[in-house]
Amino acid sequence: MLLHVDKVHKRYGRRVALAGVSLSVAPGETVAVMGPSGCGKSTLLRCIHRLTPWDEGEIYFDGAPVGPMRPAEVRRLRRQIGFVFQHFHLIERLTVLDNILLGLVLGGVPKEEAVDRARSALARVHLQAEESLYPAQLSGGQRQRVAIARALALAPRLMLLDEPTAALDPILVGEVLEVMEDLARTRSTGMLVVTHEVRFAMRAADRVVLMDGGAVVDDGPPEEVFARRRSRIAQSYGRLLVS
Amino acid sequence: MSLLREPFWKEYVIVIALTVVLGAGCAAGTARALDAAFGEATKSLLGDAGQYDLIVHVRQDYREAAGRELARVLASRHPDIGVVPGITVAGNANFLVKLPESLLEQEALEDVAAGLADVPGFNGYTWLLEPSVTVSGLQPAMRDLVAREAAAVPGVRAAVRSGSSVTVLLEGIEGRERVAAALRELVEGRQVVEVRLPGTSDLNAVRSALAPFVITELSEDGSGTPPSLAVLRDVLASLATRVRVRTGAEPLEVGEWVVLQGSAPSPPVPGAPPSPDNLVVEIARVSGMEASGWIVKGDARSTLVQPVVPPDGGALAAAEGGGAVQTAFRLVEGAVGPAVGEALLESPRLALARGLAGDGFAGRELAQLAELAREAADRLGEMAALVTPEAAEQATEQRAERLVRALRAGDGATAVRETLLGVALSVLARKLQEETAADASGAAPGDGTAAPAQVDPGTDSGGPSLRFDATQLAQLRDSLMALADAAEALERGTAGELLAGLLDMQQLVGSLRDDEITGLLRIVERAGGGAAAEPRLQFLVDDEVSPSEMETVLRRATGDAPAIIAARAGVVNPSARSLLIELLADVRRSIAALVAVLVAGAALVLDHATVLAALRGLNVRSTAVNAAGAVLGALLLGGVWALSGAELPFLGTAGAAAAGAALGLVTALMSERLSPVRAEEVLAGQSLGLTDGQILREIVVPAGRPGLLSLVNRWRRQFR
Numbered sequence A: 001m002l003l004h005v006d007k008v009h010k011r012y013g014r015r016v017a018l019a020g021v022s023l024s025v026a027p028g029e030t031v032a033v034m035g036p037s038g039c040g041k042s043t044l045l046r047c048i049h050r051l052t053p054w055d056e057g058e059i060y061f062d063g064a065p066v067g068p069m070r071p072a073e074v075r076r077l078r079r080q081i082g083f084v085f086q087h088f089h090l091i092e093r094l095t096v097l098d099n100i101l102l103g104l105v106l107g108g109v110p111k112e113e114a115v116d117r118a119r120s121a122l123a124r125v126h127l128q129a130e131e132s133l134y135p136a137q138l139s140g141g142q143r144q145r146v147a148i149a150r151a152l153a154l155a156p157r158l159m160l161l162d163e164p165t166a167a168l169d170p171i172l173v174g175e176v177l178e179v180m181e182d183l184a185r186t187r188s189t190g191m192l193v194v195t196h197e198v199r200f201a202m203r204a205a206d207r208v209v210l211m212d213g214g215a216v217v218d219d220g221p222p223e224e225v226f227a228r229r230r231s232r233i234a235q236s237y238g239r240l241l242v243s
Numbered sequence B: 001m002s003l004l005r006e007p008f009w010k011e012y013v014i015v016i017a018l019t020v021v022l023g024a025g026c027a028a029g030t031a032r033a034l035d036a037a038f039g040e041a042t043k044s045l046l047g048d049a050g051q052y053d054l055i056v057h058v059r060q061d062y063r064e065a066a067g068r069e070l071a072r073v074l075a076s077r078h079p080d081i082g083v084v085p086g087i088t089v090a091g092n093a094n095f096l097v098k099l100p101e102s103l104l105e106q107e108a109l110e111d112v113a114a115g116l117a118d119v120p121g122f123n124g125y126t127w128l129l130e131p132s133v134t135v136s137g138l139q140p141a142m143r144d145l146v147a148r149e150a151a152a153v154p155g156v157r158a159a160v161r162s163g164s165s166v167t168v169l170l171e172g173i174e175g176r177e178r179v180a181a182a183l184r185e186l187v188e189g190r191q192v193v194e195v196r197l198p199g200t201s202d203l204n205a206v207r208s209a210l211a212p213f214v215i216t217e218l219s220e221d222g223s224g225t226p227p228s229l230a231v232l233r234d235v236l237a238s239l240a241t242r243v244r245v246r247t248g249a250e251p252l253e254v255g256e257w258v259v260l261q262g263s264a265p266s267p268p269v270p271g272a273p274p275s276p277d278n279l280v281v282e283i284a285r286v287s288g289m290e291a292s293g294w295i296v297k298g299d300a301r302s303t304l305v306q307p308v309v310p311p312d313g314g315a316l317a318a319a320e321g322g323g324a325v326q327t328a329f330r331l332v333e334g335a336v337g338p339a340v341g342e343a344l345l346e347s348p349r350l351a352l353a354r355g356l357a358g359d360g361f362a363g364r365e366l367a368q369l370a371e372l373a374r375e376a377a378d379r380l381g382e383m384a385a386l387v388t389p390e391a392a393e394q395a396t397e398q399r400a401e402r403l404v405r406a407l408r409a410g411d412g413a414t415a416v417r418e419t420l421l422g423v424a425l426s427v428l429a430r431k432l433q434e435e436t437a438a439d440a441s442g443a444a445p446g447d448g449t450a451a452p453a454q455v456d457p458g459t460d461s462g463g464p465s466l467r468f469d470a471t472q473l474a475q476l477r478d479s480l481m482a483l484a485d486a487a488e489a490l491e492r493g494t495a496g497e498l499l500a501g502l503l504d505m506q507q508l509v510g511s512l513r514d515d516e517i518t519g520l521l522r523i524v525e526r527a528g529g530g531a532a533a534e535p536r537l538q539f540l541v542d543d544e545v546s547p548s549e550m551e552t553v554l555r556r557a558t559g560d561a562p563a564i565i566a567a568r569a570g571v572v573n574p575s576a577r578s579l580l581i582e583l584l585a586d587v588r589r590s591i592a593a594l595v596a597v598l599v600a601g602a603a604l605v606l607d608h609a610t611v612l613a614a615l616r617g618l619n620v621r622s623t624a625v626n627a628a629g630a631v632l633g634a635l636l637l638g639g640v641w642a643l644s645g646a647e648l649p650f651l652g653t654a655g656a657a658a659a660g661a662a663l664g665l666v667t668a669l670m671s672e673r674l675s676p677v678r679a680e681e682v683l684a685g686q687s688l689g690l691t692d693g694q695i696l697r698e699i700v701v702p703a704g705r706p707g708l709l710s711l712v713n714r715w716r717r718q719f720r
């Protein structure tokens, strides 16, 4: 198992964000995490990336527990797990290429190799022509694709994507989903995608994990999960699918 | 914490150091610029700093002559002394004097000042020496002590005595505070205590009794009178005509005046004012029925040369050739009052003249006498300059002070000569005493010892005014010069010259007027602080010590009943220019301080708020970030402060560090609002597996405001 989250609990003060979440992702597998706003999806991703500490349970990456990792190990972990944020989080002062090079070069990849890898990552998101532009010169969809390329360039074994299309104009959502579906199809990397795109989940995800109130309420192949309508939330996604 | 091991912090420390250095540079540069501007202002008021060293004041009407003479006097000290006429203020013409570097040391400066007395119409001088600190209100012994101690303070170039003050010339302006502090330590919080003792006191017993209170003893030779003054006093006293009065039922009191017939054709008439030919005598000592005193008006020579022997040839019969007896009348409110007794007039001068005519002096003594006479003549020359009609307007005290200075100018170099002079004088005095005592003993029963030359010092109230004019003093001086010549002639010893010398001397010694001598005596008394008969000890003691406490201790230990008089030891004050400069320096420092605060504030906002905000983004605990801000602020402001010397009157380096800490804390608390760096970018950096240092260097700082940090950081940054 590439990733295994084992009964993770996380509280912010008295508010419970995660109440014993467990899930796994196999290598090359694409898992869609779905659930209402505030149910703890982002918190879960942040815990996996060690951006937020948790209270109980453990997260295993490649069989190794993430919790006790020391800073250097955490950095190595992060280079193996790409993170794509809802709001892109590009470095505004750097060009598209430099944004991608940043992680590579500072991570110790020789400059020339880094440039090659960065360009091929850009090619995968169809943005070769934009490499010398600045984020401010790009559309939202382009920015998110740059963010995906930035994560991809590090050749991660797992990608965490936190509502990558939620901040986009509806007409720009398609280009990003297309890139993501493409990625999923190649199975070169595991993907844990937080999304509200039922269609994407149906088409690209191997499994869907449904969360509510900080806990996993269903976990299975998309058509089964949506068909089961085991929870109120599954029902509403199912309705969405039908329409 | 791994965060602290990041190489980024090396750059950060460099930036802090650079900020401090540059900030201090800015503050100091501002201060320099202000100095230049303020310098112009000062220059227009007082001339350039160090342009002139001395202002000589002369009476306006002597301006021309004084200018010429001043130039000559100064040129005789050094060819390179420059004199420029300055403005005339309040009846005084001023001359600005620039001294060459080589004269800027104590002896040379005091020497220059002493020479000024020769300038006609001389009316004082003011040192403009810069940079300097002045200690004023000093008594003579204290002044010398301060001068000595000040000269030993590092950074002091010269300690120049003038009047009751010491002008301390510094090597550089930066030493001023420190030297002033050293001087303050010496004089402030201390007092000079003068212990006046009965003549019978054992001075060493007194000293040991008071030892616990005493910081140092100021008196020399157990007497408050400087040796050269004591010598001069003895000379004068030995020359003055003595008057002893035997009173009847009503004794006289010290300080009272009596009138004698003198050379007037008839005795004084009660109720009428005394005539110019009468003698007025001030009573200086009273012991029982006998009083003695000095002639303050008139001259007894003619009386003594043709003695008026009282008709009854009574108990106070005049000694043969040496004295005369006249009736003494009290002087009551300027008029002749009732008779109080018989007065015996004795003139050691005439005795001396006769003595010289008789057996004469041995050769060595004569040599000493010659020297003594020259010395006395020299000093009288100085005195003549002080007793010019112009100078007579000055307060007696001031005049006395200057007299002391004039007399003391030769102190160090002529110490040996002074000792010799002392010997010569004591020989002379002994001889005179022997003779007068022999004369008097037969004539004045009940007074076996000849009254030594003394004047009661306590009688300055209503004392006689000093009535010398320059001509009289010049005459006196010439006489003494002639006396010296005569003595030298005697020494060489040919018979004819010897005879001529003796005759000259006889004539000269006799040519001094009694009231002149008494007047001189009085100046000396005032200048020197009293006669030797009532010993005085001067001590420097702490302010805490009360004179009454000392008195009690002394009384218990020795049984003496001393009079103890305390006075402030002195005051340290900057010169006029220093005061102005100090004021401007304060303004300058305040502005420099403001610049320092601005630099530190700018660095905090531009550079460090960004970093502090990023630290929060990197999950560093809030209290740690706040502490870091405070430490940073303290380092920056404290450092700039310490390095630039920007001192507000109320804030030292520690204070500045504290203020900086407050500023830094505020910056830390507001860092997220002050910083333009987006937290998402920091998060992105973390998610890419960058180290905290890489995040700070490549993401945080470049996105921050353009400060020193982003400048330095630029070299190490990989993504430009």
Ligand SMILES: Nc1ncnc2c1ncn2[C@@H]1O[C@H](COP(=O)(O)OP(=O)(O)O)[C@@H](O)[C@H]1O
Residues within 6 Å of the ligand: A012, A015, A016, A017, A036, A037, A038, A039, A040, A041, A042, A043, A044
């Ligand atoms: N930094 C935080 N501090 C306090 N509460 C938080 C923080 N982040 C998230 N939460 C809370 O934790 C719960 C889960 O949030 P989140 O993981 O963002 O949900 P989702 O991504 O599913 O919308 C929510 O109730 C949210 O308000």
Ligand SMILES: [Mg+2]
Residues within 6 Å of the ligand: A038, A041, A042, A043, A162, A163
């Ligand atoms: Mg979320």
